[in-house]
Amino acid sequence: MTGEHRAYARNFLTKAEDYLASAEDNLTMERPTPAAGDAIHAGISAKDATVTALTGMTSKGQNHATAAKELRQALGRRNDASAAERALRELLSSKAEVEYGTTLITLVKAEALVRRARTLVELARQITLLGH
Structure with missing residues (x-):
């Protein structure tokens, strides 16, 4: 992976961490709808970071249905691939409702x-960040 792709992956990770922090804050303040929305965006940004770090690029379409599949493919045979795919599918399936x-x-x-x-x-x- 090039330095440019590594920087993109880190930027996606920063977005994911920021959305997650906001989601946590919204939970603390008992604002469930914004917490859920921030969680969804954190998951999408985390997928983008992971896929970019592993493959050098990520798809950026409006069709989030393919995002979980893309994550699963990038993770390959990792032990956590199935759980990660399920987590992202659950987040994405709530997007319209939220x-x-x-x-x-x-x-x-x-x-x-x-x-x-x-x-x-x-x-x-x-x-x-850790490469594993």
């Missing part, structure tokens, strides 16, 4: 989404 739906997100649901994002951000951190 961002466009009329139902308010519960604190329990937001906590679950933040946990998924935390998993993905930690994985991205290990791969992007």
Whole structure:
């Protein structure tokens, strides 16, 4: 991977960490809808960091349905590949409900989404910064 791609991966990781910190803050303040939205964006940015660190690039389409598959392919046979794919799928499946739906997100649901994002951000951190 080139230095430029490494820098892109680190930038995506920074975004993921910032979104996750905001999600955590929103949970603390009992604002579940923004917490859930931030968790979703943290997961997407973590996917971008991970895939870029492993392959040198990531897709940036509006179709998030392919994002989990892209993550799984980039992770290959890693032990955490299946769990990471599941976490991202769960986040993405909540995106429309959180961002466009009329139902308010519960604190329990937001906590679950933040946990998924935390998993993905930690994985991205290990791969992007530590190389493993």
